[in-house]
Amino acid sequence: MDIEFVNLTTENLESEHLCCIIRSKKPHKGIDAKRQWLSERLKEGHVFRKLNAKATVFIEYAPLETAWVPIIGDNYYYLYCLWVSGSCKGEGYGEMLMEYCLADAKEKGKSGVCMLGAKKQKAWLSDQSFAKKFGFEVVDATENGYELLALSFDGTTPKFAESAKNQKIENTELTIYYVMQCPFVYQTIEMIKQYCEMHDVPVSLIQVDTLQKAKELPCVFNNWAVFYKGNFETVNLLDVNYLKRILKK
Structure with a gap:
């Protein structure tokens, strides 16, 4: 074949x-x-x-x-x-x-x-x-x-x-850097927006929309990165349970 x-x-x-x-x-x-x-x-x-x-x-x-x-x-x-x-x-x-x-x-x-x-x-x-x-x-x-x-x-x-080795930012609220390279990113962002709005969780969603911004990111990155309380958490996309675990820290 x-x-x-x-x-x-x-x-x-x-x-x-x-x-x-x-x-x-x-x-x-x-x-x-x-x-x-x-x-x-x-x-x-x-x-x-x-x-x-x-x-x-x-x-x-x-x-x-x-x-x-x-x-x-x-x-x-x-x-x-x-x-x-x-x-x-x-x-x-x-x-x-x-x-x-x-x-x-x-x-x-x-x-x-x-x-x-x-x-x-x-x-x-x-x-x-x-x-x-x-x-x-x-x-x-x-x-x-x-x-x-x-x-x-x-x-x-x-x-x-x-x-990329800094792994820290000044912003302490849930902060997510993302690029629309992965088709799953859009629906994940929508889920996070909905969850944070329902539970009064402050969130900063930062779209990386230029090459320069990507090259200067404060953490490792493949198309997604999550910070909470100023600390880098993961490059993994989140589901609701993973998001809850991060917010409990």
């Missing part, structure tokens, strides 16, 4: 599904927001490659210089997300997608590929143990256990921006 993958382009962006949320043709504001964000990123060399099937099988990466993360380095790719779920697991799709990314990086003369990880795997980050099988190694870390993994082709390594 032939296995077909598709790369999103400015020409097919509106017609192709985005894998993260597989739905009918009903409108979905999170998907619309991601399409809008991608429409500009694709022009910068951003890559979104997916299985040509109704399935959650995809990889998303970009040149580090234009990746919306507080990581600095020269001539690297940043791997935002590599995901295979459901019945598609165990078919080798993850290996195919990673091998495509690495081959693409080498073909374009990149110095390597990097990604965000952690000492303890986070639910909304790609599987770092899988990446390490390809030779990714920890090249930088924060005091609270987040790690920068990289596979270097030439001995150079990227690093977290100094601001």
